[in-house]
Amino acid sequence: GILFFCFSVLKRAFSLHKSHSIKDMENTFQLVKNIIPPLTTKKHKGQDGRIGIVGGCQEYTGAPYFAAISALKVGADLSHVFCTREAAPVIKSYSPELIVHPVLDSPNAVHEVEKWLPRLHALVVGPGLGREDALLENVKGILEASKARAIPVVIDADGLWLIAQQPTLIQGYQKAVLTPNHVEFIRLSEAVLRDPVDSSDRRGAVLRLSQALGNVTVVQKGEQDVISDGEQVLECNLQGSNRRCGGQGDLLSGFLGVLVQWALHAGPEKTNGFSPLLVAAFGACSLTRQCNHQAFQKHGRSTTTSDMIAEIRPAFNRLFET
Numbered sequence: 001g002i003l004f005f006c007f008s009v010l011k012r013a014f015s016l017h018k019s020h021s022i023k024d025m026e027n028t029f030q031l032v033k034n035i036i037p038p039l040t041t042k043k044h045k046g047q048d049g050r051i052g053i054v055g056g057c058q059e060y061t062g063a064p065y066f067a068a069i070s071a072l073k074v075g076a077d078l079s080h081v082f083c084t085r086e087a088a089p090v091i092k093s094y095s096p097e098l099i100v101h102p103v104l105d106s107p108n109a110v111h112e113v114e115k116w117l118p119r120l121h122a123l124v125v126g127p128g129l130g131r132e133d134a135l136l137e138n139v140k141g142i143l144e145a146s147k148a149r150a151i152p153v154v155i156d157a158d159g160l161w162l163i164a165q166q167p168t169l170i171q172g173y174q175k176a177v178l179t180p181n182h183v184e185f186i187r188l189s190e191a192v193l194r195d196p197v198d199s200s201d202r203r204g205a206v207l208r209l210s211q212a213l214g215n216v217t218v219v220q221k222g223e224q225d226v227i228s229d230g231e232q233v234l235e236c237n238l239q240g241s242n243r244r245c246g247g248q249g250d251l252l253s254g255f256l257g258v259l260v261q262w263a264l265h266a267g268p269e270k271t272n273g274f275s276p277l278l279v280a281a282f283g284a285c286s287l288t289r290q291c292n293h294q295a296f297q298k299h300g301r302s303t304t305t306s307d308m309i310a311e312i313r314p315a316f317n318r319l320f321e322t
């Protein structure tokens with residue numbers, strides 16, 4: 001029944017207004033299913049994903065927690081948080097399941113994170129980061145170090161603020177996924193394209209931003225999520241709910257960190273020639289929406305991000321394992 005709630009578009013950039021079929025939706029879900037690694041006895045801890053979240057400061061401790069715990073609950077084996085000294089004890093106290101490094105405001109933050117990079121499959125940069133100059137400077141160094149090691153990076157929230165100031169940080173890095181909301185998207189587009197955004201053509205606008213960034217994958221979150229890798233445009237509007245509690249974006253970025261690594265590991269033969277990051281993004285958007293939908297069924301107006309986290313397992317099962 002899920003397909004009736006879902007409407008995805010998978011088509012060439014230059015035929016944006018063609019109609020699309022149920023078959024396309026089924027196919028897109030099948031591609032997500034293809035990248036999910038089977039659980040077997042042959043694996044050791046860490047093989048299904050070691051994810052690092054870069055963010056968490058004095059004001060914001062919830063966002064990096066939500067991203068990190070979502071990564072674990074979607075199936076990562078280890079989830080690290082690199083945050084400021086003050087934020088660390090707070091984030092640790094939320095959960096014994098996370099590995100928390102109080103390094104982000106230290107003078108040798110880049111080195112401290114770099115030490116871990118060989119052991120990480122993907123980084124999620126931005127949840128709860130804030131905009132303090134010294135932190136952003138450290139994050140810049142962390143991004144450079146990650147690119148040098150070809151580690152996939154998902155960039156959200158104030159990580160996107162940094163990219164809007166310095167687009168060259170990510171330009172041409174095709175292992176990056178940006179997840180702007182409406183406001184962040186406009187800021188980024190205006191910084192990169194130096195043109196006002198044509199809000200009557202969301203798909204075209206997302207495609208153009210992706211291309212201008214050298215085909216970096218862009219996920220514009222909204223009533224529909226619009227995803228592009230500079231070639232294709234894909235839309236996800238699986239039914240969520242009208243409840244928009246803060247923190248949903250953190251779930252999406254945590255899911256993406258894991259799915260990006262699964263998709264890259266599975267490779268283009270499993271994604272039928274489509275960009276693995278595009279498939280990962282579609283999977284993460286669908287899952288976020290399904291969690292929201294299921295949580296809303298139970299909690300209505302009281303739905304919070306923690307209620308959505310409790311739905312990760314059944315939502316994942318419903319979408320991808322049946």
Ligand SMILES: *[C@@H]1O[C@H](CO)[C@@H](O)[C@H](O)[C@H]1NC(C)=O
Pocket residue numbers: 211214215229230231
């Ligand atoms: C981005 O993708 C488009 C469409 O496939 C292609 O024409 C263009 O050359 C690509 N740009 C880069 C920088 O790879």
